[in-house]
Amino acid sequence: MQQQWWRIGGERLRKAAEYYRKFHTIQAIPREISGPRISARDRAQGRIPAVVFSPTAENTSKQLLTTETKQIDSILTKLDPTFFCSTTFKLQVRAGSGSSVLLHSGNVLPIKLARNEETGKVMNMVFVWAEEGSKxxxxxxxxxxxxxxxxxxxxxxxxxxxxxxxxxxxxxxxxxxxxxxxxxxxxxxxxxxxxxxxxxxxxxxxxxxxxxxxxxxxxxxxxxxxxxxx
Structure with missing residues (x-):
């Protein structure tokens, strides 16, 4: 069989990643506690419970957040859900819903997207910080x-x-x-x-x-x- 080659250009990858980070900035706010009742309340208010982990072994911290259901649904409408967990996004953590106070900003990679089996609604998400220079x-x-x-x-x-x-x-x-x-x-x-x-x-x-x-x-x-x- 004639030899085949499948190539992905590094520059094209960087441009694609930058596109989604630029036009799909996920907005989030902190949450101090977690649990089934708290999560159910957040979902009733139009928010999705989420957590962001540090990727380094030295830093195992995690940050509890909630994101806007409408925004995540919009992203999943424009982006094939198959590729959601292989796409990096910019994440901005605000002091509260509608607040202009920015607590933290950085790039993240989704590693888990949990849906309700009956309704298909997103129930919770897990991210990992994806800053440049790391793998x-x-x-x-x-x-x-x-x-x-x-x-x-x-x-x-x-x-x-x-x-x-x-x-x-x-x-x-x-x-x-x-x-x-x-x-x-x-x-x-x-x-x-x-x-x-x-x-x-x-x-x-x-x-x-x-x-x-x-x-x-x-x-x-x-x-x-x-x-x-x-």
Whole structure:
């Protein structure tokens, strides 16, 4: 099989990260205590309980916050929720709702978004500070491109996904929202391995065995085949 390359430009990553930090600044206010009743009260007032952790082992502090439900819903409407936890945002902590007093400002990376299983409403969120110069472990979604163009399609082949996410150690200033894999030239029996994916040199794949496949083209329809964006 002809060698394939999948590349992500470091400059493009930095520009994309800067775009979301600039136009999607999350506003938050402190909360002193937590608990089911307090959280329920916050949600009834149109706010989402949240917490921000420090990423360093030396500093294990956390900050309790609440964010505006309308703002988070607006962000999730404009941004594919699949990429929410691989996108950095600017976070501004105000003294209170509607206050002009800024207590703290910095970049954060969402690491958890919990929803109500029945309603789909966001129940709580977890962030980690993502200041420039530091590195974070990030689960990056894998997105397959060129699905309808692959030679194996005409032969009845199906795409079987093995990994939907790949974990990388990323500099906070150039965290990619996703890993794009072009499978337009794959035929039946072809596979894409972790080691085949070339990303920006600043990213480090956190896997003990990069010879494992992330997808393959099989001859017949299988249970794990899924429709993918083109």
């Amino acid at each position: 974070l472990e990030v689960d990056l979604p894998v997105v397959f491109k060129g699905v309808d163009s692959r030679p194996g399609l005409k032969k009845g082949g199906q795409l079987k996904t093995v990994r939907k996410n790949l974990k990388y150690l990323c500099p906070t200033e150039c965290i990619p929202q996703k890993i794009e894999v072009d499978i337009s030239n794959l035929d039946i029996g072809d596979r894409v391995f972790m080691k085949d994916i070339e990303v920006d040199s600043s990213l480090k794949l956190l896997s003990g065995n990069d010879t494992k496949p992330i997808c393959k083209i099989v001859a017949s329809e299988v249970e794990n085949s899924v429709p993918l964006e083109t």
